[in-house]
Amino acid sequence: MKQPGWYPIFLREMLLFRRKLLKLGYLFSAMISPVIYLIAFGFGLGKSVQISGTGYLGFLIPGLVAMSSMNNSYTWVSSALNLNRLYFKTFQVFIQSPISPSSIMIGEVMAGMVKGLFASSLIIVVGFASSPDFSINMLFVTALILNCFLFASLGVITGMCTKSHEDTATYSNFFIMPMAFFSGTFFPVDKMPILIKSVIYMMPLTHTNILIRKPQFDSDGLISLGVLILYAAAFFFYGSRLIKNYSE
Amino acid sequence: MSESGFMIEISGLTKNYGKIRAVDNLSLSIKSGEVFGLLGPNGAGKTTTIKLLTTLSRPDSGSCSIDAVDVVKNPLEIKEKIGVVPQENNLDRELTAQENLLIYGMLHRVSDRERKISEALKMVGLWDRKDSVVSGFSGGMKRRLLIARALLPEPSILFLDEPSIGLDPQIRRQMWEVIRKTRIDGRTVVITTHYIEEAEALCDRVCILFKGKLIALDTPADLKSSVGEYIVEFIDAEGRLVQDICKSRDEAHEIAKQKKSSVTIRKSNLEDVFIQLTGGRIE
Numbered sequence: 001m002k003q004p005g006w007y008p009i010f011l012r013e014m015l016l017f018r019r020k021l022l023k024l025g026y027l028f029s030a031m032i033s034p035v036i037y038l039i040a041f042g043f044g045l046g047k048s049v050q051i052s053g054t055g056y057l058g059f060l061i062p063g064l065v066a067m068s069s070m071n072n073s074y075t076w077v078s079s080a081l082n083l084n085r086l087y088f089k090t091f092q093v094f095i096q097s098p099i100s101p102s103s104i105m106i107g108e109v110m111a112g113m114v115k116g117l118f119a120s121s122l123i124i125v126v127g128f129a130s131s132p133d134f135s136i137n138m139l140f141v142t143a144l145i146l147n148c149f150l151f152a153s154l155g156v157i158t159g160m161c162t163k164s165h166e167d168t169a170t171y172s173n174f175f176i177m178p179m180a181f182f183s184g185t186f187f188p189v190d191k192m193p194i195l196i197k198s199v200i201y202m203m204p205l206t207h208t209n210i211l212i213r214k215p216q217f218d219s220d221g222l223i224s225l226g227v228l229i230l231y232a233a234a235f236f237f238y239g240s241r242l243i244k245n246y247s248e
Numbered sequence: 249m250s251e252s253g254f255m256i257e258i259s260g261l262t263k264n265y266g267k268i269r270a271v272d273n274l275s276l277s278i279k280s281g282e283v284f285g286l287l288g289p290n291g292a293g294k295t296t297t298i299k300l301l302t303t304l305s306r307p308d309s310g311s312c313s314i315d316a317v318d319v320v321k322n323p324l325e326i327k328e329k330i331g332v333v334p335q336e337n338n339l340d341r342e343l344t345a346q347e348n349l350l351i352y353g354m355l356h357r358v359s360d361r362e363r364k365i366s367e368a369l370k371m372v373g374l375w376d377r378k379d380s381v382v383s384g385f386s387g388g389m390k391r392r393l394l395i396a397r398a399l400l401p402e403p404s405i406l407f408l409d410e411p412s413i414g415l416d417p418q419i420r421r422q423m424w425e426v427i428r429k430t431r432i433d434g435r436t437v438v439i440t441t442h443y444i445e446e447a448e449a450l451c452d453r454v455c456i457l458f459k460g461k462l463i464a465l466d467t468p469a470d471l472k473s474s475v476g477e478y479i480v481e482f483i484d485a486e487g488r489l490v491q492d493i494c495k496s497r498d499e500a501h502e503i504a505k506q507k508k509s510s511v512t513i514r515k516s517n518l519e520d521v522f523i524q525l526t527g528g529r530i531e
């Protein structure tokens with residue numbers, strides 16, 4: 001069978017990921033912030049809070065899974081691409097290889113998704129161990145996969161656009177961190193003032209949080225699914241275009 | 249190869265970075281099977297020319313073709329023909345030598361990969377280090393691995409950007425042997441260097457670049473004879489090194505006899521050509 005063009009890029013990332021996994025620091029860094037949030041908000045503040053008649057942990061854990069999948073898919077891709085392009089110059093090896101720009105994009109995004117899903121799965125395990133209210137359904141899995149795809153694609157865009165490694169932190173502070181706090185990870189957003197709410201509903205993570213908590217598919221879920229698909233497609237095509245137009 | 253018999257044809261190639269013109273209206277042709285050198289000081293436009301030819305950079309104007317295929321219009325087709333050894337080591341430091349070649353082989357859809365990877369590693373003397381992570385390699389080993397990687401898809405044109413930069417003289421000579429081995433099956437090799445010795449030792453023809461412009465192009469022997477084959481060097485009364493260029497050994501001896509201080513007679517090199525043409529030194 002003919003090997004797809006994206007596979008060597010994905011394989012390279014997985015070989016590097018395997019080496020990182022063997023280091024204790026990686027597992028620790030992938031879990032540290034969600035676990036801190038879980039302890040601080042879930043076990044601390046959450047003891048006295050109920051949302052929609054269920055315990056706070058049951059609300060918080062899907063949000064932490066969404067946030068963790070966003071952070072890991074995005075950060076790994078944007079940092080790696082930025083470093084590989086500007087400092088290690090390994091990205092130039094892909095550009096000089098006879099594979100299409102979309103193959104490079106798919107390889108990078110798939111690798112980012114694996115990293116996002118891996119970090120999320122750690123939170124899911126902790127979620128099952130700590131809350132009887134936590135459960136997973138097909139919408140949860142769909143939202144999680146779309147979220148990883150979407151933010152890995154966004155990671156390619158920032159990885160291609162940033163002019164120094166420091167810039168990746170700036171993008172993260174302006175876009176990723178506000179999304180983590182205001183998109184319904186820690187509290188429901190429907191009681192927010194209308195102006196803020198309209199901004200919040202433009203953020204893709206808001207729709208992941210809506211979809212990931214849905215017990216069953218409905219019209220709200222359909223809108224959120226549509227928004228996520230639109231964002232994913234837009235980020236993917238723009239990222240592919242940036243790779244295609246790459247020139248030093 | 250084009251109808252004119254050239255493997256690489258460059259016409260009016262220009263590339264600007266902001267206000268700096270890195271390559272300035274460059275036109276030249278490289279024959280199939282020759283080792284062609286781009287010689288010049290830092291900032292002469294050598295690396296930019298390589299980037300333009302290897303699809304990493306796009307020109308502002310002008311054109312270049314490899315094997316009669318336009319580099320800008322058909323980059324994928326070009327990438328199937330070329331192998332590139334960049335100036336900076338861009339190996340994956342956290343992967344082993346074999347893993348580096350495996351990924352590169354897959355990117356270039358190399359068939360019979362396992363055999364070709366072992367042959368490439370043996371050719372550059374790294375077979376016994378195939379399972380070692382690259383971060384532990386010396387500078388010379390990394391350069392050799394870069395050459396093995398570039399040769400893996402058996403490209404018809406090999407680009408080497410400053411292949412021995414930063415290596416000590418002994419390792420540099422070993423590197424030249426490796427580069428000479430790459431010249432098989434009529435492969436065209438393009439080398440950039442600012443080492444005079446390297447250009448003279450390896451290249452059939454040399455193009456001297458200065459501030460993005462071509463200032464001379466010929467065989468090393470013809471370039472040297474165009475300015476004079478012998479140099480008489482002496483220190484003048486003010487302690488400065490003075491060089492007189494002579495067409496023949498007899499002429500050099502005649503000039504030497506007229507000098508009161510001690511003199512040195514030596515054969516000219518490409519640096520002397522560069523000094524004659526630009527008034528400055530290459531390094």
